[in-house]
Amino acid sequence: MKIINLAERHNTYTSNAYLVTGSYNKPDDINALIDTGRDPVIIENLLKEPKGIGKSRVERVVLTHSHYDHKELLPQIKEMFNPTVYAYSTECDCDKILKNGDTIKLGDSTFIVLHIGGHTEDSIGLYCEKEGVFFSGDAPMKIMSNRNEYVDEEKFLNILFYLACNRLDTIYPGHGPPVSNKNHSWIIDSLLCVKQGQALKEMEMERKA
Numbered sequence: 001m002k003i004i005n006l007a008e009r010h011n012t013y014t015s016n017a018y019l020v021t022g023s024y025n026k027p028d029d030i031n032a033l034i035d036t037g038r039d040p041v042i043i044e045n046l047l048k049e050p051k052g053i054g055k056s057r058v059e060r061v062v063l064t065h066s067h068y069d070h071k072e073l074l075p076q077i078k079e080m081f082n083p084t085v086y087a088y089s090t091e092c093d094c095d096k097i098l099k100n101g102d103t104i105k106l107g108d109s110t111f112i113v114l115h116i117g118g119h120t121e122d123s124i125g126l127y128c129e130k131e132g133v134f135f136s137g138d139a140p141m142k143i144m145s146n147r148n149e150y151v152d153e154e155k156f157l158n159i160l161f162y163l164a165c166n167r168l169d170t171i172y173p174g175h176g177p178p179v180s181n182k183n184h185s186w187i188i189d190s191l192l193c194v195k196q197g198q199a200l201k202e203m204e205m206e207r208k209a
Contacts, residue, residue, distance in 0.1 A: 001020060001022065001023060001106075001107040001108055001109045001128070001131055001133075002019075002020070002021045002023060002107065003018055003019070003020055003107075003133070003172065004018065004019045004021075004045075004049060005018055005019075006019055006033075006037070006041075006042040006045040006046050006049075007037045007039060007041070007042050007045075008045075009041065010037070010039040010041055010042070011039055011041060012038065012039045013038070013039075013069060014037040014038045014039040014042070014069055015035050015067075015069045015070040015138075015174045015175060016035065016037065016172070016173070016175060016176075017033060017034070017035050017036055017037035017042045017073075018033065018034040018035065018135065018172060019031070019032070019033060019046060019049060020033075020106045020107040021049075021051075021052070021107050021108075022107045022108035023107075023108060024108075025050060025051070025052030025053075026052070026108065027053075027054070029052065029055075029107055029108045030059050030060055030105050030108075031052065031055060031056060031057055031058055031059045031107075032058070032059060032060040032062065032083075032106040032107060033046075033058050033060070033077065033083070034061075034062050034064065034106070034126065034135050034172075035062075035063060035064055035070040035071065035137070035174065036061060036063075036070070036072070036073040036074045036077050037070065037072070037073055038068065038069055038071075038072030038073055039073075040073075042073060043073065043076060043077070056081050056082070056083070057080075058077055058080075058081040058083045059081075059083055059084070060084050060085075060086060060104075060106065061074065061078075061084070061085045062086045062087070062104065062106070063085070063086070063087040063092045064123060064124055064125070064126075064136075064137025064138070064174060065087075065088070065089075065092075065120045065122050065123040065124070065137055065138065066087070066091040066092050066122050067120065067138070070138075070174065071092060071093075074092075074093065084096060086098050086104065087122065087124075088113075088115060088122040088123070089121070089122035091122065092122070098113045098124060099113065099115070100113060100114065100115035106128075109130055109133075110128065110130070111126040111127060111128045111135075112126070112127050112128075112129075113125075113126060114126070114127055114159050114162070116136075116137070116139040116159050117155050117156070119138045119139055119140065120138075123137055123138065123139055124137065125137060125139055127162075127163070127166070129166055131169070132167040132169030132170065133169065133170050133172065134168060134170070134171050134172070135172045136171055136172065136173050136174065137173075137174045138173075138174040138175070139156075141171055141173070141179075141186055141187065141190060157191065157194050157195065157198075160187055160190055160191040160194065161191060163187050164184070164187045164188055164191055168184055168187065171186070
């Protein structure tokens with residue numbers, strides 16, 4: 001699997017836009033975009049990448065959530081390449097709705113859809129066990145406080161626990177560079193912070209009662 005962030009050296013505010021292809025551009029590989037971003041340089045960079053013989057440059061688009069910085073280029077991408085668009089919410093103008101636990105092929109690998117919520121109700125992540133890769137969108141993977149109003153604690157706790165128990169080599173976030181040296185410690189620390197926050201809330205409720 002190849003992963004290229006087409007939003008590198010962007011000129012306007014945008015999310016990352018990841019092009020995922022097969023390692024050898026085989027006919028049955030799926031050229032896919034994870035988020036489209038909003039800077040036109042993304043399309044310029046996309047047109048420079050090899051696509052494989054007889055294949056569309058973008059066959060699938062997966063949107064991690066419905067915020068404008070992650071999907072503003074979608075109309076142009078659809079007009080140019082006519083991909084199938086996947087998302088958790090119909091607000092993303094998608095062709096197919098994804099559900100928690102669904103699997104989807106991107107590049108030459110299979111990803112599992114994880115509904116994270118929190119940042120937005122329709123926020124999802126994409127995890128590939130074979131490659132140890134997780135696309136996290138704008139989900140807050142590095143939690144440094146036990147005050148967890150930002151996330152749906154129980155759902156987020158389950159996602160963190162799932163990632164902590166599986167291979168995880170690299171996190172590709174919606175903004176910023178990939179994390180590949182402290183990713184598991186991030187997950188474990190975040191897991192502990194969320195769990196501590198739950199315990200403190202329960203203790204406070206019992207005290208008031």
